[in-house]
Amino acid sequence: MSKEAFSPKILGFLCNWCCYAAADSAGVSRYQYPPNLRTIRIMCTGRLDPAFILRGFAEGAAGIFTGG
């Protein structure tokens, strides 16, 4: 794989009840998507402290995905 190719690091926060479940379903249905996302499961997006998002960027995330 070319190292020049655009390959951003994305950090995801997924709600256990909806988005995490949806990501499971995507797997069950074998939907293919780019492998750039690294996820953290939380029980609800209500748990998301804005500080987590800032810290994600500080750690070098090119984008933050939240799903809930």
Add this chain to the structure above:
Amino acid sequence: MVEAGRSPNIEIVSNADLLSLDGKPGNFTATVRVRPRYIDAEACTACGLCTKYCPRHMVDGYNEGLGITRPIHIDYPQAVPATYYIDPSACLFLQHGTCQICVPVCRSRAIDFSQQPTERKLAVGAVIMAPGFGRVPEAALTRYGYGQHPDVVTSIEFERLLNPSGPFKGEVRCISDQRHPHRIAFIQCVGSRDLGCDNGYCSSVCCMYALKEAMVAKEHDPECEITIYYMDMRTQGKDFDAARKRAEEHSGIRFVRAKVAAVTSWDQGLKLTYATMDGSHGFTGYDMVVLSVGLDAPTDAGKLAAIGGFALNRYDFCRTSTFAPLESSSPGVYVAGAFQGPKDIPESVTQAAAAAGIATGRLKTQRGTGVILKSYPTEKTADAEAPRIGVWICHCGINISGVVDVHKVTDYAGQMENVVYFNDSMYSCSQDAQETIKEKIKEHKLNRVVIAACSPRTHEPLFQETLKDAGLNRSLFEMVNIRDHCSWVHANEPEAATQKSMDLVRMGVAKARLIQPLPEQTVPVNKSALIIGGGVAGMTAALTLADQGFPCTIVERQDLLGGMLRQAHYNLPGDDVPGFLKNLVDKVKKNKLIDVLTNAALLATEGFVGNFASVVQETKGKKMVEHTIDHGVILVATGGRPHRPAKVLGVELPKSDRIVTQQELEAQLAGKAKNRAPGSVVMIQCAGSRGDDLAYCSKICCNEAVKNALKIKEINPASQVIVLYREMRTYGYAEDAYRQAREKGVLFVPYTMDNKPVLAAKGKGVKVSYHDPILREAVELAPELLVLSVGLVPESTDELSKLLKIPVNADKFFLEAHAKLRPVELPVAGIFLAGLAHAPKPLEEIIVQAQAAAAKAAMPLVRGKVEVEPIVSHVDQDTCIGCGICASLCPFQAIQMLKVDNKRKAETIAASCKACGICAAHCPTFAISMGGFTNEQINAQIQAFGAIDKE
């Protein structure tokens, strides 16, 4: 379903037929024949290889014959049990003795063609029949071109077309040439309200699912034109009318009130011929026609009835009575769901709880004797020790290792700090893998476990169970999803998938280092109930709870028990309603477990599920007495009353004693007066409802009108009865009575809101003018009696809503926790709901709902304690500044503000907390931590995420 599959106390006997039932209530023996699956359920891992290799095609019954599958298959990936099976009717080996390709393909050697049918004898105390519904006769479908033209489909087939797991992956396409349909017609009442196929009843669900399917199809393709051809739109359920309005106004679905005569081929598509209310005919072209098929009795109803020794009604559904709606004619055999009569999901779920409640109430001496309770070794304390992490990376057969380099990930995990044991595992969820995990925990003194495999949503409980068996706290576990979120979705990028797996494992281990054991919390329960409201719902609930052995107190505002039912004299099926009420009141008064407080009101309630304390004020003559009652659960059954509209159909009601409500007419007809059934009567439906004062449909008024119209005709056959209606909503078996009323000469004349009847005073009486669509002209009448079918409103829900912090909907009825799955529970744990305070409904449904609410309320009382998930929030009171932001934001009222040493502090009510974490995210002083999702743990994960480039 998954929960049922996992419960140690539910044994799923699938692929099985009931052969016989012997014995008596409390002591039945059921004989069941289990047909072979030809696959060893314990060994099958549901990997799906066998289906890929099976050479034979067969029609896919799960997809309504719209797709193909193989004889060896699973209906859908989430099926429970998640075991494949072989359909013997299509398997080449079982039919012709050839093939057997699947046998060597299966890596777990699960395929076993030597399996034979087995017979089992089950000793049970009671039987609950829930066989569901069957399909309407083919003849009802072929009349509309079904079977002749492929683009005439049933609503169930259309449901599959809309489904992402369906034949065209969620795209709606014509079966004939796979084009996208631009014009779709729905035909209602196919196989319902149809004496032609001997289904005289209304199936009660088709209007709702047709609306849903039409709206979903519109979402798929907003350009698509959809028309629903109907007789009456029966959207009488709670908030259903609002959905119908949305379908019309927002989704742009067209409604045509017409009888469809025929569907025929026409050019490329279909031609629909119909007759409207005024007798004119029309025809329109469509690409696709959907038949809204009704629910028929299950095909094996007769067989089940013979085995169970109970009677069926004339339509082959289970016969029951208004007052005992879930009891079959055979003692000890109960019924729930569509077999009791056509019904939707919320009502089926309600009946399920009710049936469970009444069946077990009569077996309570046997309670707990059959259940399996697991015991665990005492947990070691782990918090003081340095983390010793064990990591397992799962191959999941080839599901993960086919893409991800599992060995590379395993070696990578092994280099991480604090990881003292690491290995790969072929199937980490298998029984033998659990044994290995337990051994290694002991051998290496592991105190944290990380498993990289599939989803924690499905498998976390299994592994946590293993940890508990090994003497570890179940919270000391972290799961990394490298299958559903990695190997399956990056199947063509093995390198990137391996890198992602390594990153995810690193993040998981980073969190695992900081995991702390969380105590298993339980709160003891006060085993009694407080019931607010002494109408039929409250009394039925009290008796159901008393049958379970639990004491309860009924708080009734009035001086007598009975509520609104005291005004009822007779009902549609002709039961003795006053007799039933008297009997019910007597039973309640005699029951030693039931305390009744009349002229009483609830003043205050505090506490939480299992431990409520309430103050009730009772008025005795001039004296007021205050009682303080401790109880574990609350049941709200405050009821409703008829609404007296000031305006009807937009005009002020003229003052006249010739205008009465249906309730007043009923009292008059039940009396002895000679001329109690007047010679001319006009009834006006939806008086004050569905637009005037009340926005909603009250569900019972159509039945009440038909009931009283029939009574008038019975007393005075010469009487002229005219019912002006918008839509007759005589759903279910009441449709029979509606038909009977028409046969007896009651005139039903529909009106629309843009051409509505006009009321005016005429001397001492009243005159009504309306448009008759058949005569196509205006008619003016001065009836002897004008009867208003008024709606129902709930009794003072505002007060109680504030007192108990429970929500109401826009129409002031209490709002249940989940309309479909938790219909008798309120969002606040430990508070349950039944009767008219939930929504208007007829007597039979109130009884079932009360039994269901009582059964649900009995559950924490049976358990004797409330278990709390350890992932709840926790407030550090030293750091808390008492600002109260958390308490105001909590959606579950799970945080209370206390005075501690004269300072305001927040405290979590663990039993009510749902672990959402809103409080923790908003606490300005970081005083709140979430068990299993602490700031430190999430920050460690984020940091480990950032380490991707730093290596």
Add this chain to the structure above:
Amino acid sequence: MAKAQDKKTGAVMVVGGGVAGVQTALDLTELGFYVYLVEKSAAIGGAMAQLDKTFPTNDCAL
């Protein structure tokens, strides 16, 4: 997982594994009873399992 013996008191049989049957079974266990859930076909779920949208999470929460 340990299976209960077929001869036992404190057990109830539910015939049919659709939404009503499954929910009845779950409620029975909560009330302290062992349940045999007898289903004709190979998997439980009944007609509900064919529906789209009613349970959008596919989890059907049962």
